[in-house]
Amino acid sequence: MGKTGETSAAATEDRISALPDDVLHLVLSCLPSDDAVRTSVLARRWRHQWKSAPAIRVAFRRRCGRHTGSSIWTPRTLTMFVNHLLLLWGYSPVDECDIRCGELDQDEDDYYSGDQMSACISKRTAGEALSTVAGMWIRHAVSFCKARVLKVSVRHIGNRLRIPDVPFVSENLTKVEIAEARLTFDTLDFSRCPALEVLEFSMSRIDVGRILRHLMMCLVQFIFRRDCQFCTAFGNLKTLLLNEWCMTPDFSTLVYFLRYTPVLEKLTLQLEYCDGRSGLAVDVTDEEYSPQEDFFVSKQLNVVEIKCQKKNELVGKLLIILQTHGVRHQHINIEQDFCSSRGKIFADLHHIYVY
Amino acid sequence: MEVDKGKGEAEETRKVAEADRDTVTLKSSDGKLFEVSKEAAARLSTVLAGMIAGGSIDDNGTDLKQIGSEALENVVDYCNKHANSIPSAALISSSISFNTAPFKEPEEWERKFVDRLSHDALFDLVEAANFLGMERLLDVTCHKISEMMKGKSPDQIREVFNIKNDYTKEELEEIRQELAWAFYDD
Numbered sequence: 001m002g003k004t005g006e007t008s009a010a011a012t013e014d015r016i017s018a019l020p021d022d023v024l025h026l027v028l029s030c031l032p033s034d035d036a037v038r039t040s041v042l043a044r045r046w047r048h049q050w051k052s053a054p055a056i057r058v059a060f061r062r063r064c065g066r067h068t069g070s071s072i073w074t075p076r077t078l079t080m081f082v083n084h085l086l087l088l089w090g091y092s093p094v095d096e097c098d099i100r101c102g103e104l105d106q107d108e109d110d111y112y113s114g115d116q117m118s119a120c121i122s123k124r125t126a127g128e129a130l131s132t133v134a135g136m137w138i139r140h141a142v143s144f145c146k147a148r149v150l151k152v153s154v155r156h157i158g159n160r161l162r163i164p165d166v167p168f169v170s171e172n173l174t175k176v177e178i179a180e181a182r183l184t185f186d187t188l189d190f191s192r193c194p195a196l197e198v199l200e201f202s203m204s205r206i207d208v209g210r211i212l213r214h215l216m217m218c219l220v221q222f223i224f225r226r227d228c229q230f231c232t233a234f235g236n237l238k239t240l241l242l243n244e245w246c247m248t249p250d251f252s253t254l255v256y257f258l259r260y261t262p263v264l265e266k267l268t269l270q271l272e273y274c275d276g277r278s279g280l281a282v283d284v285t286d287e288e289y290s291p292q293e294d295f296f297v298s299k300q301l302n303v304v305e306i307k308c309q310k311k312n313e314l315v316g317k318l319l320i321i322l323q324t325h326g327v328r329h330q331h332i333n334i335e336q337d338f339c340s341s342r343g344k345i346f347a348d349l350h351h352i353y354v355y
Numbered sequence: 356m357e358v359d360k361g362k363g364e365a366e367e368t369r370k371v372a373e374a375d376r377d378t379v380t381l382k383s384s385d386g387k388l389f390e391v392s393k394e395a396a397a398r399l400s401t402v403l404a405g406m407i408a409g410g411s412i413d414d415n416g417t418d419l420k421q422i423g424s425e426a427l428e429n430v431v432d433y434c435n436k437h438a439n440s441i442p443s444a445a446l447i448s449s450s451i452s453f454n455t456a457p458f459k460e461p462e463e464w465e466r467k468f469v470d471r472l473s474h475d476a477l478f479d480l481v482e483a484a485n486f487l488g489m490e491r492l493l494d495v496t497c498h499k500i501s502e503m504m505k506g507k508s509p510d511q512i513r514e515v516f517n518i519k520n521d522y523t524k525e526e527l528e529e530i531r532q533e534l535a536w537a538f539y540d541d
Binding site: 023027038072077080 | 474475478481482485493494497498500501502504505506507509512513516517518519520521522527530531534536537538539
């Protein structure tokens with residue numbers, strides 16, 4: 001907060017408690033939920049106000065004192081906090097459920113455990129337990145609190161949350177942003193979210209299921225089959241962000257998304273790790289692009305952003321594909337020195353994994 | 356009832372003139388007059404939009420008895436600034452996600468606009484925005500208030516806002532126990 005933030009020294013009169021309930025709820029909805037809950041102790045007027053604030057926000061917060069600098073959230077404190085919060089919240093509706101607390105700290109006993117093996121097991125168990133409860137939080141927020149916007153990003157010792165198959169069924173859900181998660185295609189069924197407009201997965205690993213052990217080609221077809229079942233899910237999609245995982249050898253995944261997003265307005269392609277690293281699925285050939293099917297992209301598509309780190313031969317290929325399907329040149333914006341806040345450690349985890 | 360034809364016509368011309376004007380005049384509780392762009396007023400305030408559509412705007416100054424002159428000046432100032440502010444390129448490109456977000460972060464000029472206000476002026480403006488149904492201004496001012504609370508202890512918050520603690524010691528202890536999960540760093 002800036003100097004001006006400390007608006008005039010002391011208030012002479014209690015103006016804030018005199019505000020109408022709706023306005024207080026709005027103020028509380030801008031606060032992280034832990035701050036909001038703690039307003040209960042201010043005075044009687046504030047006792048239950050936080051339960052009606054239309055937003056759940058759990059953000060990264062640094063500890064003071066003994067472990068200054070590390071996050072206050074460990075798998076245990078986070079689970080404890082969000083479980084209580086949602087339980088007491090009950091069915092009160094929220095506009096936004098934003099649980100993005102980044103890298104969690106380790107629980108106390110993990111620090112001092114002498115036996116490395118057992119420490120390793122306990123971390124693993126903590127990660128699994130966290131994934132399970134996170135699935136319940138998402139369910140609660142979507143089904144009971146009727147959240148319109150859902151944002152989730154939690155990481156533990158560099159591990160992603162493995163989000164269990166959550167049935168996304170909601171009339172209200174308009175935006176989903178999931179980062180640092182591991183999902184399966186079963187999780188990705190949004191066909192029962194008719195209002196969904198924005199879907200973003202970043203830093204996520206998407207497992208296609210055990211059926212496919214063999215060829216990458218099958219993978220593409222698999223995506224096709226899966227997607228066909230929820231084509232309607234893309235009927236309202238206006239913003240789409242795709243990163244490396246959709247850069248399959250023949251770009252058919254990208255083409256597929258272009259084909260089945262009839263009202264898409266903004267497309268972002270983040271190609272941070274497509275720089276010829278080994279193991280990358282993309283193979284840029286000199287062959288001309290010959291579409292298997294003639295179609296044009298959404299007429300509303302007027303913002304296309306391509307973000308990559310340096311000059312990338314993929315970009316030229318992408319431009320050809322985009323323009324073949326009717327994306328206008330002036331709508332494409334290429335950002336070449338793109339470097340997101342993601343950690344480099346995850347560089348090799350960026351495409352679809354097949355079991 | 357006697358009908359004064361001449362007066363009726365004059366009234367009619369005045370109404371037409373009013374409809375043609377591109378500003379509206381608002382009158383504060385202490386009688387000061389302010390002009391504001393009709394377009395911005397209608398776009399930013401549901402109450403003013405209703406009054407403009409319903410023809411209940413008074414050419415000589417529409418009475419807003421609940422709003423003092425300082426707050427009304429800020430409201431008008433905000434409307435005019437809003438009308439003039441050209442959204443940055445970044446805003447245009449991400450406008451789509453903004454439309455679906457329940458709360459959009461205040462823009463730089465909006466932050467500055469509320470930062471310069473005194474404590475009382477801020478609260479007067481919150482009340483005015485609430486009264487006039489100005490959703491965006493209410494968001495921006497409430498966001499400012501939340502920033503004054505963020506990360507502070509209950510005692511610090513009570514001090515900033517002059518909130519009187521009317522709990523008994525026992526009650527407070529009980530609530531603290533009930534909400535122990537939210538007081539993790541104590």
